[in-house]
Amino acid sequence: TSYRSTMEDPWQKAYDFAVTVARKAGEVIRKAGESEIKVSTKSSTVDLVTKTDERVEKIIIGSLKEEFGEGTHCFIGEESVAKGEPCILTHKPTWIIDPVDGTTNFVHGFPFVAVSIAFAVNKQLEFGVIYSCLEDKMYKARNGKGAYCDDELIQVSDVKDINKSIIISEHGTDRSPEKVKKIFSTMQKILCIPVHGLRGSGTAATNMCLVATGAVEAFFEIGIHCWDIAAGAVIVKEAGGVLLDVDGGPFDLMSRRMVSANNEVIARRIIKEIEIFSAERDDAPIQKK
Numbered sequence: 001t002s003y004r005s006t007m008e009d010p011w012q013k014a015y016d017f018a019v020t021v022a023r024k025a026g027e028v029i030r031k032a033g034e035s036e037i038k039v040s041t042k043s044s045t046v047d048l049v050t051k052t053d054e055r056v057e058k059i060i061i062g063s064l065k066e067e068f069g070e071g072t073h074c075f076i077g078e079e080s081v082a083k084g085e086p087c088i089l090t091h092k093p094t095w096i097i098d099p100v101d102g103t104t105n106f107v108h109g110f111p112f113v114a115v116s117i118a119f120a121v122n123k124q125l126e127f128g129v130i131y132s133c134l135e136d137k138m139y140k141a142r143n144g145k146g147a148y149c150d151d152e153l154i155q156v157s158d159v160k161d162i163n164k165s166i167i168i169s170e171h172g173t174d175r176s177p178e179k180v181k182k183i184f185s186t187m188q189k190i191l192c193i194p195v196h197g198l199r200g201s202g203t204a205a206t207n208m209c210l211v212a213t214g215a216v217e218a219f220f221e222i223g224i225h226c227w228d229i230a231a232g233a234v235i236v237k238e239a240g241g242v243l244l245d246v247d248g249g250p251f252d253l254m255s256r257r258m259v260s261a262n263n264e265v266i267a268r269r270i271i272k273e274i275e276i277f278s279a280e281r282d283d284a285p286i287q288k289k
């Protein structure tokens with residue numbers, strides 16, 4: 001019976017619903033990109049936000065609340081947090097949402113823009129859905145059940161030799177010279193190992209899908225947020241990849257830093273080169289004004 005299957009697989013319905021909502025959100029983003037985009041800024045003059053980010057987050061959270069009930073499920077959304085909502089992961093069923101990952105790309109028409117929806121229970125990620133809406137590719141993964149792109153199983157690359165790898169990183173939106181210097185110093189060291197190439201799509205979500213499909217061997221960044229990487233973390237892991245902290249310790253979703261890779265050999269080789277700089281945790285207490 002359906003009751004029984006629901007009991008055996010309590011989050012299947014939520015997973016299917018997330019895929020539907022991500023597709024719907026992506027359609028809204030695609031349409032919005034066809035007309036003029038009004039741009040505002042957030043944490044810095046290069047941290048962009050548009051009405052579409054806010055509208056799409058409202059659509060996603062609104063649909064989820066309607067389906068799963070307000071109160072029982074919690075929500076961490078990029079634009080809600082920007083407006084002062086808390087960003088704390090509890091044991092409750094929690095949706096972690098980036099309505100538009102790659103807002104700068106969206107504003108410029110650079111063709112990688114993703115909707116990222118993840119779901120965690122007891123602080124464990126259960127599933128992740130990333131809809132790369134301009135490419136029209138739906139990536140998804142459930143804990144223990146493999147990772148898919150448009151219903152085809154995906155798998156990380158089997159390269160173990162760093163000299164035969166492509167590595168992704170991003171520059172972030174904090175342009176303080178000391179941080180930019182460390183970012184470029186790390187990139188220079190990795191480039192000169194040498195690796196086959198350095199890349200960056202401009203969205204962490206898409207970058208993690210590129211690790212999951214085997215197009216690149218690794219993506220790392222300091223300064224990302226939980227909503228950029230929560231869905232991607234499940235997809236990379238289920239595609240056979242690994243997640244680590246930039247210091248080689250265990251991956252921590254709220255720590256603002258991460259290395260995702262096809263295997264531990266590649267991950268640890270990159271970690272050797274990373275110049276770490278500080279980024280305040282996503283769940284740091286909000287400072288009283």
Ligand SMILES: O=P(O)(O)OC[C@@]1(O)O[C@H](CO)[C@@H](O)[C@@H]1O
Nearest residue numbers: 100101102103170172202203204
């Ligand atoms: O604000 P947005 O568009 O959702 O975040 C875009 C983004 O570029 O910011 C991170 C920090 O560089 C990226 O890796 C991440 O995906």
Ligand SMILES: [Mg+2]
Nearest residue numbers: 098101102228
């Ligand atoms: Mg983002």
